[in-house]
Amino acid sequence: MTPERAPQPADTTLGDLRASGHEHRSVKAEVRDNLLARLAAGQTAFPGILGFDETVLPQVERALLAGHDLVLLGERGQGKTRLIRTLVGLLDEWTPVLQGSELNEHPYAPISPEGKRLVVEHGEAAPVTWKHRSDRYGEKLATPDTSVGDLIGDVDPIKVAEGRTLGDPETVHYGLVPRTNRGIFSVNELPDLAERIQVALLNVLEERDIQVRGYTLRLPLDLLLVASANPEDYTNRGRIITPLKDRFGAEVRTHYPLELADEVRLIAQEAQLTWPGSSPSSGAVVPEHLLEVVARWTRLVRESPQVDQRSGVSARFAVAAAETVAASAVRRAAVTGEAQAVARVCDLPSIVAAARGKVEFEAAEEGRELEVLAHLLRKATADVFRARLAGTDLTGLQSRFEDGATVETGDLVPAADLLAGLGPVPGLAAILSRLGIEEESPGLAAAALELALEGLHLNRRLAKDEVGGRTVYGG
Numbered sequence: 001m002t003p004e005r006a007p008q009p010a011d012t013t014l015g016d017l018r019a020s021g022h023e024h025r026s027v028k029a030e031v032r033d034n035l036l037a038r039l040a041a042g043q044t045a046f047p048g049i050l051g052f053d054e055t056v057l058p059q060v061e062r063a064l065l066a067g068h069d070l071v072l073l074g075e076r077g078q079g080k081t082r083l084i085r086t087l088v089g090l091l092d093e094w095t096p097v098l099q100g101s102e103l104n105e106h107p108y109a110p111i112s113p114e115g116k117r118l119v120v121e122h123g124e125a126a127p128v129t130w131k132h133r134s135d136r137y138g139e140k141l142a143t144p145d146t147s148v149g150d151l152i153g154d155v156d157p158i159k160v161a162e163g164r165t166l167g168d169p170e171t172v173h174y175g176l177v178p179r180t181n182r183g184i185f186s187v188n189e190l191p192d193l194a195e196r197i198q199v200a201l202l203n204v205l206e207e208r209d210i211q212v213r214g215y216t217l218r219l220p221l222d223l224l225l226v227a228s229a230n231p232e233d234y235t236n237r238g239r240i241i242t243p244l245k246d247r248f249g250a251e252v253r254t255h256y257p258l259e260l261a262d263e264v265r266l267i268a269q270e271a272q273l274t275w276p277g278s279s280p281s282s283g284a285v286v287p288e289h290l291l292e293v294v295a296r297w298t299r300l301v302r303e304s305p306q307v308d309q310r311s312g313v314s315a316r317f318a319v320a321a322a323e324t325v326a327a328s329a330v331r332r333a334a335v336t337g338e339a340q341a342v343a344r345v346c347d348l349p350s351i352v353a354a355a356r357g358k359v360e361f362e363a364a365e366e367g368r369e370l371e372v373l374a375h376l377l378r379k380a381t382a383d384v385f386r387a388r389l390a391g392t393d394l395t396g397l398q399s400r401f402e403d404g405a406t407v408e409t410g411d412l413v414p415a416a417d418l419l420a421g422l423g424p425v426p427g428l429a430a431i432l433s434r435l436g437i438e439e440e441s442p443g444l445a446a447a448a449l450e451l452a453l454e455g456l457h458l459n460r461r462l463a464k465d466e467v468g469g470r471t472v473y474g475g
Contacts, residue, residue, distance in 0.1 A: 006093050008130050014107045015124030017096055021151070024108040026222050027182055028067040031090045034380045039058055046086045049079060050269065051262035052254070056083070059252045060316075064090070068249025069225040071190070077314020078254040084139075084186045087226065091133035095182065099127035099201055100263050102174055103181040104136065111181070111219050127329060136183030138176050142192040151175045153212045172212050177204055181221050190227040191239035198298040201225075205247035209376050213268075256302060256315065262266055263295035264288070266315060271322040283324035284341040287447050289388055293348060294321045297380035306372045308360040317358045321351040338415040342443025345450040346411050346471060348377060378458060385455025392434050396426030397452055401462065401474035407453075410470040415446035422449060 012020075025033070038045045039061070046057055060083070063070045072080040098105045098115050105115040107128050115407065119126050140151065148154070156173035176186055187193070187201075194283070203209055205225060207216050257263040268291055274283025298318040301307055325343045328350045333341035352373045361369050400422055401408070407421040419442055425431075430447065431452055437444050453473045456462035465472045 005132070008132070008420040009094055011099070011127065011129045012096075013124060013128055014119065014122075014126040017128050018124070018425040019105055022096065024106050027091070027184070027224050029066075030092050030095075031064050031087070031224060032067065033183075034063060034090045035094070045090060047089070048269065049083055050266045051078075051257035051259065052083070055258070055285065056252060056254050059250070063250035063252065064224075066249060067255070069246045069247070070252055071245075071251040072226070072228045072252050072254055073231055074228075074254030075230060075256070075312030075314075076225070077312065077316045078256055079302060080254055080313065081186070081188055083254070084184075084188075084226050084228065084244055087184050087224070088133055088137045091136055091184070093133055094130045095133070096128050097131050097182070099129045104131060104183065106182060106222075110207060111221075129198040136180070138180030138183060138185040139188065141188045142190055144194060148174075148192055148197055149175060151177050151197065152200050152204075152210050153178060155212075177201075177223070178210055178219055178221060180223055181219075182223065184224045184226065184272075187225070189374070190229045195239070195241050198244050202243055202247060205244070206382055209294055256312070260292070260295055260299070263299065263318065264291050267291050267318050267322050270315070270319045271326070273323065278354075284329040284343055285443065286322060286326050286329070286343040287437060287444060289384055289451055290325060290343050290345070290348070290447070291322060292388075293324065293377075293380050293384045294318055294351070296383050297321070297377050300376040300380055301373065304372065304376060306362055306365045306368075308362055313359060314416060317355055320358065321355050324351045324354045332412055332414065335412055337356055338414045338416075338442060338443065340394075340443045341442070342415065342447050344409070344415070344443075344447045345381065345454045346409050346413070349374070350411065351378060358462055381451075382458040385451060385458065387457060389431065389434055389452060392430055392452075393427050394431075394452055394456065396428075397422075397431075397449070398456065398461065400425065404474070406472050406474040408470055408472050409450060409453075412447065413470065415442045418446045418450070426448065 018241075035045055046052075049057065049337065058464075060070070062086075072083065074080055096107055098107050098110060098118055100118070101110070101112070101115050103112050103115065105111055107126060110116045110119050119157075140146065153172050153175040156171055203211060204221060208222070209220050225248075229280065235345070257266055268288075271286075273286050295318060298313060298315075298321070301317070302309075302313040307313065325347045326341075328347035329341040329343040332338065332347075341355055352370055356369050356373060359369070359373070361372070365372060409418050409421075428449070429440075430442060431448050432438075432445065435448050435451070453462065454464075457464040457473065462473055
């Protein structure tokens with residue numbers, strides 16, 4: 001839950017700000033003090049970040065406490081950008097700035113010609129306003145066409161045309177970095193910046209100032225610089241220049257969730273399974289055992305030798321798969337008129353084709369991508385069956401298929417039809433209990449039974465035929 005924003009303090013003057021006892025701290029001092037306060041209070045400093053508690057976050061905390069700029073190094077979809085954006089929460093909620101300043105200058109320490117002139121002209125009556133921490137964050141996705149002017153600044157021809165001389169510092173149009181002065185600036189995918197553009201960041205990281213063309217201009221910037229990079233770009237292709245790597249105080253390696261439980265929690269947190277503001281039928285219930293299937297499938301794909309491990313398998317892969325499962329259930333409810341859309345095992349095959357484009361396969365597997373993904377999905381389903389229902393008495397369910405009886409299911413077969421085809425199932429309560437299902441609705445009961453049916457099939461205890469989009473168990 002997003003914390004409620006405190007009301008903005010009233011605009012004031014430089015003199016009144018001094019009289020209030022306000023102290024000027026650097027950005028890194030702000031972050032350090034607020035991080036220490038959260039650690040002492042036992043509060044999380046990085047809300048919404050899962051699976052990094054024992055590995056990544058302690059390294060980030062040490063870097064921030066040391067006052068270091070840092071690089072987050074990891075494959076795609078490991079939450080690097082999400083982690084960077086949470087750093088904004090470690091800034092003071094409101095901070096004073098000179099009113100009208102382009103560079104968010106602190107009233108006690110103006111750095112631009114305009115800011116200094118404002119304080120000289122008005123003295124203690126210089127107007128002061130307040131800026132929220134959410135407005136003190138800047139971000140640039142590094143692209144090959146990014147210029148020095150985008151990041152640092154350039155001459156503004158409009159200001160020159162207005163009559164200022166070309167050597168006047170006030171003709172400079174500031175770039176993204178100086179405009180984030182007294183804040184946090186992030187460069188995503190830093191290796192994608194051309195090397196000559198990376199050079200422009202050297203002074204920002206070491207001397208904490210900027211240079212624009214031939215101007216005699218020194219702006220002592222106050223900011224925390226954080227970058228993200230892919231290990232392949234960073235180490236093999238060597239596209240971050242050595243002097244720039246040397247100027248970052250810390251390098252932190254990220255990773256995919258190490259524990260299955262963290263993977264499941266991440267999917268549940270990030271996947272949009274319901275749509276606020278839409279009709280109630282527009283969302284689906286996805287039982288936890290199906291989220292676990294998606295999580296196990298994702299981990300198997302990451303570990304598969306048929307998949308190019310250098311590109312990684314993003315967390316977005318798992319999130320998109322869970323959303324596709326939910327969408328399949330919603331589609332069934334819309335077509336069949338089910339009152340509640342509940343995802344079942346029959347919805348899982350829909351994720352194979354949908355996810356194919358999110359995985360890079362080895363060249364030898366060309367043409368077999370769907371086969372590989374489908375095989376791993378069956379293995380993940382079998383693993384969940386064993387983990388969740390091992391030791392459960394399923395003889396009551398198996399007995400329904402004696403003498404060649406069958407039951408039909410599929411992504412357009414409503415739960416009521418599946419349950420009617422099975423009839424009363426002895427031991428259903430035990431199956432629901434092992435799957436953590438407390439509410440015994442038709443949809444959830446069908447979802448539980450379908451996992452049991454698929455598990456029995458994958459363990460060669462029940463036959464299964466797939467014909468025309470329908471699945472028949474037994475026979």
